[in-house]
Amino acid sequence: xxxxxxxxxxxxxxxxxxxxxxxxxxxxxxxxxxxxxxxxxxxxxxxxxxxxxxxxxxxxxxxxxxxxxxxxxxxxxxxxxxxxxxxxxxxxxxxxxxxxxxxxxxxxxxxxxxxxxxxxxxxxxxxxxxxxxxxxxxxxxxxxxxxxxxxxxxxxxxxxxxxxxxxxxxxxxxxxxxxxxxxxxxxxxxxxxxxxxxxxxxxxxxxxxxxxxxxxxxxxxxxxxxxxxxxxxxxxxxxxxxxxxxxxxxxxxxxxxxxxxxxxxxxxxxxxxxxxxxxxxxxxxxxxxxxxxxxxxxxxxx
Numbered sequence: 001x002x003x004x005x006x007x008x009x010x011x012x013x014x015x016x017x018x019x020x021x022x023x024x025x026x027x028x029x030x031x032x033x034x035x036x037x038x039x040x041x042x043x044x045x046x047x048x049x050x051x052x053x054x055x056x057x058x059x060x061x062x063x064x065x066x067x068x069x070x071x072x073x074x075x076x077x078x079x080x081x082x083x084x085x086x087x088x089x090x091x092x093x094x095x096x097x098x099x100x101x102x103x104x105x106x107x108x109x110x111x112x113x114x115x116x117x118x119x120x121x122x123x124x125x126x127x128x129x130x131x132x133x134x135x136x137x138x139x140x141x142x143x144x145x146x147x148x149x150x151x152x153x154x155x156x157x158x159x160x161x162x163x164x165x166x167x168x169x170x171x172x173x174x175x176x177x178x179x180x181x182x183x184x185x186x187x188x189x190x191x192x193x194x195x196x197x198x199x200x201x202x203x204x205x206x207x208x209x210x211x212x213x214x215x216x217x218x219x220x221x222x223x224x225x226x227x228x229x230x231x232x233x234x235x236x237x238x239x240x241x242x243x244x245x246x247x248x249x250x251x252x253x254x255x256x257x258x259x260x261x262x263x264x265x266x267x268x269x270x271x272x273x274x275x276x277x278x279x280x281x282x283x284x285x286x287x288x289x290x291x292x293x294x295x296x297x298x299x300x301x302x
Contacts, residue, residue: 001179004078004100005049006031007086011168013048015086015105018172020056025179027058029078033089034062066090075099082179085137086171094139102137103178105171109133109149111195114142119163121198122154123222126214129153130163132171134178136187143195145187150174157241159221203227208237210251210301213269217242233302234279243270252300254290262286264301273301 005016005027012032019025030053038045053060063071072095083102085092092102108118110133115121122130131151135144150170154163178185206227208216219229220240230236249255249265256263261274277283295301 001081002026002028002079003179004029004031004075004080004083005053005086006083006088006090006092007049008033008047008089009087010048011107011164011171012086012088013052014168015084015172015175016049016052018176019084019179020052022176025176027053027056028080029059029061029075031061031063031066031075031088034064063090066096067093072096082182084175084179086175091141092137097137097139101182103147103175103182104135104137104142104144105175106133106135106142107131107167107171109151110135110142110146111190111192113198114195115198116200117198119167120160120201120222123158123160123163124218126218127154130167132167132174134174135190143190143192145189147178147182147185147187148174157221159224161225201227206230207232210264210266210271211268212245213242213266213271214245216240216266216271217245231302235302236277236283237273238277238283239273239275241272241274243272245269250300252302254295254297254299254301257287257290257297260285260287262290262301 001024003019003025005019007016019027030049032047032049035044035046037043050060072093075096076099080100083100085102085104109131113121129151131149133149134147136147138144152166152170206223206229208219208229208231217240223229228236243263247270248268251267253265254262255265255270261272263270263272273286275283276286276289
C-alpha cells in the first residue's frame with residue numbers, strides 16, 4: 001500500500017521508522033514542518049522526521065501552510081491509499097482529507113484530551129491510564145471517528161519523557177495494525193458531550209507554589225524537562241519526590257534536612273527536594289543551595 005506520512009517530532013519519527021520497516025507499506029512522501037533555528041546560536045535544524053525520510057530517499061515537503069492552494073494541488077498529484085498523521089502541527093484542509101483516508105494517532109483515549117498536550121494532561125490529572133487513539137480525521141480538532149484505541153497503564157512515578165516513549169511504541173504498533181486491517185474495523189463516532197480539551201504548553205505553565213504537594217508533583221512529572229517547574233523567585237526545582245499528600249502544613253517550610261535532600265511542607269502535603277537550579281547558575285544539590293543561602297530547619301524555601 002502507498003502511504004503519505006505527516007509528522008514532525010520524535011513521536012512521529014518513531015512511527016515513520018516503523019512504517020519504513022514493515023513489509024507491503026510504501027511511504028511515498030513525507031510532510032513535516034519547516035526547518036527551525038535551534039539553540040542559542042539559532043542554527044537552522046531540520047525536523048527529525050525529515051532527516052529520517054531523506055536517509056531513506058523519500059521525497060520531503062515542508063510547506064509553511066498546508067492549506068495553500070498550490071500546496072494542496074501538489075499533494076493531490078501524489079497517489080496514495082492512506083495518509084498517516086502523527087503530531088504534524090498543521091490542520092489538514094478538506095481537499096486533503098478527501099484525497100485518501102487520513103488516519104491520526106492521538107496520544108489519549110479520545111474524546112478525552114483533544115488538543116496539543118494530551119500526554120502532559122494525563123500526568124497533571126494523575127490518571128492511572130492513558131492510551132493512543134487511531135481515528136479517521138475530519139475537519140474538527142481530534143473529533144474524527146475512532147478506529148481503535150490501545151490503552152496503557154501509567155506507573156505512579158512515571159514522568160513525561162518516559163510516558164512519551166511508552167506511548168510512541170504503542171502508537172507505532174497501532175499504526176501498522178490499523179493500516180493492515182483497515183477494512184475489518186468499523187469506525188465509531190465520538191461522544192462530543194464527554195470531550196475534554198488541553199492546550200499548548202508555555203513556559204508560564206511551570207510556575208509552582210508550595211500549595212498542594214500532589215499538584216506540584218504532578219506538574220513536575222508533566223513538565224520535566226520542559227518547561228520545568230520553578231518558584232516565583234526563579235529557583236528551578238529539578239528533582240523531587242512525593243512524601244505525603246494529605247498532611248496540612250506551612251507552605252515552603254523546611255521540615256527536615258536529610259543526607260541528600262530536604263523535606264518541604266506544602267499547605268497540603270510534603271515534597272522531598274534533591275536538586276535545584278538558581279537563576280543564571282548551574283544545577284546543584286539542594287543541600288549546597290540551602291547552605292549557601294544559610295537556610296536550615298524551620299526556614300522557608302523561596
